[in-house]
Amino acid sequence: MSGKLIDDCFRPAQERMLHSEAIALLRDRVSPIASVERVPLAKALGRIIATTVSAPRPVPAHTNSAVDGFAFAYASYDRSNGAVLEISARAAAGHAVTEPPPAGTAVRIFTGAAMPPGFDTVAMQEDCELVEATAGQRAKVRIPGGLKQGANVRQAGEDVRAGDVLFSPGHVLRPQDLAALASIGLNEVDCFARLRLAVVSTGDELIRPGSAELIPGQVYDANAPMLAGLAALAGCEADDLGIWPDDANEVRTRLARAAEAYDVVLTSGGASLGEEDHMSAALAALGSRHFWQLAIKPGRPMMFGQIGRSIVVGLPGNPVAVFVCFLMYVWPLLRRLSGAPWPEPRRWPMKAAFEFPNRKVGRREFWRGMLVQTPEGLAVDKFPRDGSGLITGLRVADGLIDIPEEVKEVRRGDIVAFLPFSEFGIASV
DSSP states (O other): OOOBOOOTTSOTTOBOBOHHHHHHHHHHHOOOOOOEEEEEGGGOTTOBBOSOEEOSSOBSSSOEESSSEEEEOGGGOBTTTBEEEEEEEEEBTTBOOOSOOOTTEEEEEOTTOBOOTTOOEEEEGGGOEEEOOOTTSOOEEEEOSOOOTTTTEEOTTSSBOTTOEEEOTTOBOOHHHHHHHHHTTOSEEEEEOOOEEEEEEEOTTEEOTTTOOOOTTOEEOOHHHHHHHHHHHTTOEEEEEEEEOSOHHHHHHHHHHHHHHOSEEEEESOOSSSTTOOHHHHHHHHSEEEEEEBSEESOOEEEEEEETTEEEEEEOSSHHHHHHHIIIIIHHHHHHHTTSOOOOOOOEEEEESSOBOSOOOSSEEEEEEEEEEETTEEEEEEOSOOOTTOHHHHHHOSEEEEEOTTOOOBOTTOEEEEEEGGGGTOOOO
């Protein structure tokens, strides 16, 4: 049963879907649609792994020294008194001693060098003392007592064993993951192909920045570049299809064409109840429309549907509402379509550095929040104005404050849920 909310901005008793219901519907309706391609590691950052990756070899591949020092066989060592051993060879990283050294000798060794055959312990060079060579003899090293067998040695496979599963399908590759893949000898990895996404703006009032000076009634299209940037952060290849006019037939024709060419069509504007809002009707006529009014603020007019194999998401027209709806609904949707598990952003419990009395209950609200330092520690403050067209609030915010439907007021010091923009790959100011 969808939640109801009476609000004077919309028709009384308009049936609206709760935030939790919308998330549940999206999770139920979507599954990965991307194909698989092999990607070089140099281009794999942020890509989503499509197959299980197991280590074909151990890491480290060979037992090696963890320090600069002297390697020796523990059997030739007296733990109580130490030992004075002849230096029989030198081993550096990439230049291994392959033949077993003579018994009772030491090998000068450097960090990362493979342990000589039969040697199992390393003494750090700063703990050792060189003994001058006498005529006809090699130099010797005095190794102190107290060392344990295997000291300062990294065993083969102590980081990763051969056959260990490093990554499962759906994992989003980070820089440290690329290092892990390279360490097991891989230079490419099977990933899901990037989704092809179309960005569409609608409205006769819109013009492109730089095209002309504004006349009364016009606004610059701020949504298209923002959505293209957000889609790129979500791992998609985004094309801007321009501004579509407020014409029902034209919207329907262009939407049908876009759905044939793209995995996802992302629109802003035209999803509300106005006479010039045609996107929702076009989606219903061409395919299936699953919801179009949400009990949230900002972003109440929003729709989700499908035309053939193409997913269509209709966002509100105001930039703040577009931004919030993208993070809450479109971001996880795109990640799931791209092959990753449905991501649930982490919410930080933070003290409120603001007051908000007499809040209207029944809808989920997402307020722009800034992290502030208080005498009691880090807290979150609310951007003082709520207008969904005020882009400044997004520019100065560090994240969103998530206010559940039933909360009637927020008092200073109350614990609120804060969603940092970093959860979506967006840097704070």
